[in-house]
Amino acid sequence: MKKQIFIIGCGPGAPEEITGHGAKLLEICHGVYAFDRIGDLYKDFKEGIIKCSYQDIEEKIRSSKAQKMAVLVSGDVGFFSMAKRLDEKFRIDFDVFFTCGISSLQYLCSKIKLSYEDVRAVSLHGREGNLPGSIAYNRYTFVLTGGANNASKILKDLKQNGLSGIKVTAGELLSMPGERILCGTVEELSEISFDSLTVLLFENENCVNRDMPLFDKELSRNETPMTKQEVRWVAVNMMKIEARDVLFDIGAGSGSVAIEMARKAHEGLVFAIEKKDNAFELLCKNKSDLGALNVIPVFGEALEEIRKLPVPDKVFIGGSGGNLDKLVKSLYRANEDVKILITAITLETLTEALEAFKEINFETDIVCLNCSKSKKAGSYNMMIANNPIYIIYGEKNDK
Structure with a gap:
């Protein structure tokens, strides 16, 4: 036996x-x-x-x-x-x-009289994780801390990333002598030192439904060009984004694609890179207004900025500033398994994208999207055509 x-x-x-x-x-x-x-x-x-x-x-x-x-x-x-x-x-x-x-989740929730069936649980104890996404798309997020990811560090990092106003409850030394349960905002609790045996429960009253597509009417606009919703929906789904992906949106403009991708990568991060002042201001406003806490705006030239960022899993290039070939090769050097999607209006950009992918032996998939939308003309509906858009997706050719 x-x-x-x-x-x-x-x-x-x-x-x-x-x-x-x-x-x-x-x-x-x-x-x-x-x-x-x-x-x-x-x-x-x-x-x-x-x-x-x-x-x-x-x-x-x-x-x-x-x-x-x-x-x-x-x-x-x-x-x-x-x-x-x-x-x-x-x-x-x-x-x-x-x-x-x-569990510490059960214990803490019983102390603060909170039902926990809708709580998203995350462990950062000896693990890497992108917490802003979990907070953005869930009303409640419970976090096990530990090691380098202690409660004090997590709260300071969240404050630095613009989550100062999120409500949080810290449970320190639960059930033991010295137990302390404190409630406040991220900013308030980031000033307090906590024992290593501390858990955190975040409440985001303005959490976003990540399953909803982003409509153009939800975005603030200025003269900055924007990838239209029908193109976004096709392009983002072609990228096969996974929950924990790290993504780049190069030439982010209004932030429409970055925010759409962020809902797919709801436990990951999207670095939205933009070099124009008025576009960057709009990007930051849309990120804030639409609760895309896991979108990180990055101001500057993409070729320079991508060297400072984490290695991406997937990249959307909506604007390259004339550096498309260099960008593709730089991204490939950083990660040979990177997936890249490029949108193009002109045949010249389409040709340049195909040549760049050919040089690094990428397998490509090309879609030409022609879309018309109705416009009221008295009692009639007229279909108004948008410019055709080429969507070029490339990934490593394993054949």
């Missing part, structure tokens, strides 16, 4: 938060293992707890003679837990069982 391992979620910290079932299992287990913090917190709750690191636990469990063993993990076994990795380590040679616990 295989030995048994019970992986027990023991809540946010205090031993009294462990479930009754979890406590009964500890009584029948003769080898109980815990990682540093949990081991310290539970030392008076169960005698003989063996503290160890994640790297050491496999050797200790495999060398144990106990028939029934337990591993204590923080929070709940199904909520950003180490339980999954432990199961993968042991499930072939042991019978592994999960016992649920109280």
Whole structure:
């Protein structure tokens, strides 16, 4: 018969938060293992707890003679837990069982009397993540912090990125001595130092429905040219944008494409690059008015600015300033797997785009979009044609 391992979620910290079932299992287990913090917190709750690191636990469990063993993990076994990795380590040679616990999300929401079925949960504990998108498109966003991404740093970064007014609740040392729950805005709480054991719950009352397309009538306009909605809808869908993508909009103009892409990359970032003052001002206004918190406006020449930015997954080029070939090659050097979409009105730009893609051996897909829209003429509707637009999509040719 295989030995048994019970992986027990023991809540946010205090031993009294462990479930009754979890406590009964500890009584029948003769080898109980815990990682540093949990081991310290539970030392008076169960005698003989063996503290160890994640790297050491496999050797200790495999060398144990106990028939029934337990591993204590923080929070709940199904909520950003180490339980999954432990199961993968042991499930072939042991019978592994999960016992649920109280997550920090549950604990905090109960304290502030908030129902959490609509809360978007994000872990930045030892992970990279683009938080502005989650906040932009969800009423509530819960964040597990940790490591370099501690609560104080996260709040300062969000303030710097223009999210100062977003409401936030910080839960520090939950269930433990020194527990502190503070509510305020990002700006207010960014001035406070927090313990490393702190979670954050953001509330964005003006969150955007990311499933809705962006209509031209929603955008502020000036003399800056704008990619029309029908072209945006085709182009953005051709780019096959994924939730966590990092995107560039080069020649962003009014920001219409950047904002449309940002709804697709709702856990990612869109860097909207524009060099003209009046267009950049309009871009910033539309970003703010339409709640596109994961759009980062960048002022300057694209060839210079893209060197300072994260490596993109996908790039939209609506205006190149005469540097299309150089831009394509620079983007390809940064990431050979980058996907690039170019829109063109003139045959010359179409030819230049195809030549640039050919030189880096990109597979291309070309669409010519001819669109007419109705216009009232007395009691009649007249169809008025827009200029035909060429949409050129290119990606690495793996054939």
